[in-house]
Amino acid sequence: xxxxxxxxxxxxxxxxxxxxxxxxxxxxxxxxxxxxxxxxxxxxxxxxxxxxxxxxxxxxxxxxxxxxxxxxxxxxxxxxxxxxxxxxxxxxxxxxxxxxxxxxxxxxxxxxxxxxxxxxxxxxxxxxxxxxxxxxxxxxxxxxxxxxxxxxxxxxxxxxxxxxxxxxxxxxxxxxxxxxxxxxxxxxxxxxxxxxxxxxxxxxxxxxxxxxxxxxxxxxxxxxxxxxxxxxxxxxxxxxxxxxxxxxxxxxxxxxxxxxxxxxxxxxxx
Numbered sequence: 111x112x113x114x115x116x117x118x119x120x121x122x123x124x125x126x127x128x129x130x131x132x133x134x135x136x137x138x139x140x141x142x143x144x145x146x147x148x149x150x151x152x153x154x155x156x157x158x159x160x161x162x163x164x165x166x167x168x169x170x171x172x173x174x175x176x177x178x179x180x181x182x183x184x185x186x187x188x189x190x191x192x193x194x195x196x197x198x199x200x201x202x203x204x205x206x207x208x209x210x211x212x213x214x215x216x217x218x219x220x221x222x223x224x225x226x227x228x229x230x231x232x233x234x235x236x237x238x239x240x241x242x243x244x245x246x247x248x249x250x251x252x253x254x255x256x257x258x259x260x261x262x263x264x265x266x267x268x269x270x271x272x273x274x275x276x277x278x279x280x281x282x283x284x285x286x287x288x289x290x291x292x293x294x295x296x297x298x299x300x301x302x303x304x305x306x307x308x309x310x311x312x313x314x315x316x317x318x319x320x321x322x323x324x325x326x327x328x329x330x331x332x333x334x335x336x337x338x339x340x341x342x343x344x345x346x347x348x349x350x351x352x353x354x355x356x357x358x359x360x361x362x363x364x365x366x367x368x369x370x371x372x373x374x375x376x377x378x379x380x
Contacts, residue, residue: 119309119329120157122319124189125202125235125266125294126303128161130169130363131193136347137354139164140298144172147303148182154304157314158187160294162202167192167209168363187314193235196221202266202292205320206230222262231263231320233292237283238276239269261289264323268293268332270306271339277332290323293330298343306332 127140128147140163142150151159163169167190174188191204198218203210203225210228213221218234225232267281284291295306309329312322322328 119311120314120319121155121304122158122160122187122189122308122310123151123156123295123297123304123306124160124162124204124233124292124308125193125269125296125306126151126159126161127193127296127298128163128169128173128363130161130166130172131163131298133347136351138347138350140169141343141346141350142297142300142303144169145176146300147173148176148180148186150300150303152182152186156186156304156307158189158319159303160189160191160202160204162191162193162204162294163363164193165195165211165213166363167207171207172363185314187316187319189316189319191230194221194225199237200235201225201262202231202233202235202294203228204231204233204263204323205316226263231323233264233266233323234262235266236269236272236276236296237265237280239272264290264292264328266294267291268306268330270295270297270302270332270335272296273335277335281330290326291328291330292323293332295332299346301342302339306330 126142126147128142128144129138129140131140133139161170161173170188170190174190177183177186177188189204190207191202194201194203194210195214196216196218201218201221206225206228208228210224222232265280265284267284268277292308293306295302295304297303310319310322311327312318
């Protein structure tokens with residue numbers, strides 16, 4: 111997918127992980143400090159972002175507060191949300207501000223209903239992420255049909271952590287079943303922010319952006335996938351694990367910025 115941009119559309123990265131995303135082994139899964147997310151996204155010319163941490167909205171609310179405190183909220187929009195686990199994979203919950211707990215053991219249809227009951231959009235994330243050869247296409251198609259009339263609000267047809275094959279399959283499935291399409295970097299480190307975008311024809315308000323996604327007024331673009339991406343991510347995860355073992359790591363979702371703890375990730379943006 112090329113990265114050419116039509117100027118009438120607003121540029122959004124709808125899948126970013128802050129340090130509020132936990133990992134059972136490494137301690138943190140997302141390694142993007144909230145304030146650095148804002149700086150990086152604005153530097154890259156984005157009009158807005160969705161911070162979608164695993165099973166919590168806390169990161170998105172922190173980033174929204176930072177944007178407001180810096181007085182950027184007139185030109186830059188933060189869509190609140192989270193990435194919720196279900197029995198049938200991860201679901202991006204865009205536009206929710208309340209925590210939705212205990213979804214990991216629920217079927218996707220119930221998680222979709224919970225998100226929609228909270229006024230949010232339920233987007234199926236990286237549908238074929240672990241599928242490089244199309245083996246999951248029939249299984250996923252049958253699963254979509256078994257949603258008992260409860261539909262996702264969209265399918266993530268570009269995910270920065272998925273192969274080109276996986277993204278193309280997701281795009282084909284979204285087209286076939288007439289789903290709205292979204293794209294996001296799935297950034298876990300700062301340099302990946304903006305590598306996947308949803309181009310949205312809407313005003314810079316949460317309601318307008320969510321409504322545009324509902325009405326399929328989006329275009330999706332992204333950079334080609336390459337294996338340096340996971341290598342880079344896991345390098346920084348190992349660095350963080352080492353720092354934690356010697357007591358120099360950082361809280362997975364800090365209330366206050368610890369500049370010393372973030373130094374290693376400042377290097378990553380150079």
